[in-house]
Amino acid sequence: MGVFKTVVFFLYYAFLNLFASCDTRTNGRLSFQELATKYGHPPQEYQINTEDGYILTLHRFPGCRDIPVLLQHGTLDSSATWILRGNDSLGITLANANYDVWMSNLRGNTYSRKHKYLDPDKDAAFWDIDLDHFGIDLSAIIDFILQVTGAKKLNAIGHSAGNTVFYVLGSNRPQYNSKINVLIALAPIAYFHNSHKPVAWLGKNAEIINNILLAFNIHELFGETILQQKLVQLFCSQPDIGYEICMNSLLFPLVGFDSEEISSEFNSIIFGHFPAGFPRKTLLHYSQIFKRKSFGPFDYGNDNVKHYNRTRPPSYDLSAVSMRIILIAGQNDKLAPLKNVNRLGKNLPNVVKYIVPSKKRFNHLDFTWGEHTKLILFPIIFDALENNNY
Numbered sequence: 001m002g003v004f005k006t007v008v009f010f011l012y013y014a015f016l017n018l019f020a021s022c023d024t025r026t027n028g029r030l031s032f033q034e035l036a037t038k039y040g041h042p043p044q045e046y047q048i049n050t051e052d053g054y055i056l057t058l059h060r061f062p063g064c065r066d067i068p069v070l071l072q073h074g075t076l077d078s079s080a081t082w083i084l085r086g087n088d089s090l091g092i093t094l095a096n097a098n099y100d101v102w103m104s105n106l107r108g109n110t111y112s113r114k115h116k117y118l119d120p121d122k123d124a125a126f127w128d129i130d131l132d133h134f135g136i137d138l139s140a141i142i143d144f145i146l147q148v149t150g151a152k153k154l155n156a157i158g159h160s161a162g163n164t165v166f167y168v169l170g171s172n173r174p175q176y177n178s179k180i181n182v183l184i185a186l187a188p189i190a191y192f193h194n195s196h197k198p199v200a201w202l203g204k205n206a207e208i209i210n211n212i213l214l215a216f217n218i219h220e221l222f223g224e225t226i227l228q229q230k231l232v233q234l235f236c237s238q239p240d241i242g243y244e245i246c247m248n249s250l251l252f253p254l255v256g257f258d259s260e261e262i263s264s265e266f267n268s269i270i271f272g273h274f275p276a277g278f279p280r281k282t283l284l285h286y287s288q289i290f291k292r293k294s295f296g297p298f299d300y301g302n303d304n305v306k307h308y309n310r311t312r313p314p315s316y317d318l319s320a321v322s323m324r325i326i327l328i329a330g331q332n333d334k335l336a337p338l339k340n341v342n343r344l345g346k347n348l349p350n351v352v353k354y355i356v357p358s359k360k361r362f363n364h365l366d367f368t369w370g371e372h373t374k375l376i377l378f379p380i381i382f383d384a385l386e387n388n389n390y
Contacts, residue, residue, distance in 0.1 A: 045059055222276070253334075
C-alpha cells in the first residue's frame with residue numbers, strides 16, 4: 001500500500017467517529033490539565049531544571065498528608081497515565097484521599113521536551129539519553145519536591161521503567177536512598193532476558209532497528225511533533241479497528257493479554273495520551289541489558305574506557321539500593337515476568353514485601369489502566385502508604 005493510500009486509510013477510520021460524544025473519546029483529546037480539572041483536581045504545574053540543562057514538568061495535586069507521594073511513569077508514558085481512568089485512577093484516588101500527589105515527566109516525553117540550550121527538533125545531542133540520565137532527572141525531581149513541601153522524605157510509586165530509574169539512582173547516588181520512605185514498584189523491571197518471544201525478538205533486533213533509525217537521523221520515537229505519531233494516535237484511538245490492531249495485535253503480545261481490564265471502549269483515551277515520546281538511545285540501552293543478561297549502564301563499545309575506565313560497562317550495584325521497596329508483580333506480565341522479578345528481589349537488600357495479585361490475567365498495563373485495578377491493586381497501595389511499620 002502506497003504512502004498516500006496509507007494516509008487515506010488512517011484518516012478514514014480516524015474521522016468515522018469524529019463527532020462521537022463518548023466520554024472516553026473526549027478524555028483522549030484533553031491535556032493533563034484539562035483532564036485533571038474535569039475530575040475535580042485542577043493541578044499545579046512546575047518547571048524544574050536538571051543539572052545538565054533539561055527542563056522537566058511536574059504536575060501536583062496538593063494535599064494535607066505529611067509525606068508527599070511521587071508517581072513515576074514508565075517507558076513511552078507520561079504523568080497523564082495516572083489519571084486516565086478518572087475517578088478510578090490512582091492519581092485522582094490518592095488526591096481524593098488528601099495525599100499530596102506529584103506526577104513527574106522524564107526528559108524527552110511530551111511534557112518534558114525542553115532544554116536550556118538544545119532544541120529537540122534540531123539538536124541530536126538533546127536525545128543522548130539513557131537510564132543514567134533518567135536517574136539525574138529523578139534526583140532533581142526528588143530534591144524539588146522535598147524543598148517545596150519541607151518534607152524530609154517521600155513515598156514513591158513507579159510503574160515499569162518508572163521503578164527502574166529508582167534502582168539506577170539508588171546505585172549511582174546512594175545518598176538518595178534515605179530520601180525515599182518506601183518505593184512501591186509496580187510491574188518491576190531491571191532484567192529482560194527471561195521475557196517472552198515478542199519481547200525477546202525486540203531485544204535481539206533493537207540494535208538493527210537503532211542503526212536503521214540512526215541512518216535516517218531519527219533520534220525520537222513517537223514524538224508529538226512527528227507526523228507518523230499523529231497518524232498512529234488517530235488510527236489506534238479508534239475503538240474497533242484501532243483496538244484490534246494496536247492493542248490486540250501489538251501491545252497485548254508484548255505485555256500479556258487481558259481484554260477484561262482494558263476494553264475497546266477505553267482505547268480512545270489510552271491512545272490520546274500514549275505513546276508520549278521516547279529516546280532512540282534508551283531503546284538500545286534496553287536491548288543491551290537484554291543481551292548482557294545483567295542490569296548495567298549503557299555500553300559505549302570502544303569508548304567504555306573513557307566513560308567507565310574499563311573495557312566493559314559495570315553492573316549497577318543493587319546492593320547499594322537500600323531504600324525500602326515493595327515489589328508488586330503480575331502473573332500475566334510478559335514484559336516483567338515473575339522469573340525476572342524474583343531475581344530482582346533477591347538482589348535488592350531491602351525488599352519489605354513482594355506481592356503478586358491473585359488475578360491470573362493481570363498484565364503489565366493493568367497496573368495503571370486496568371478497569372478493576374482500583375479493587376485489585378489500590379488496597380495494597382493504600383495499606384503500604386498508611387502503614388509505616390516496615
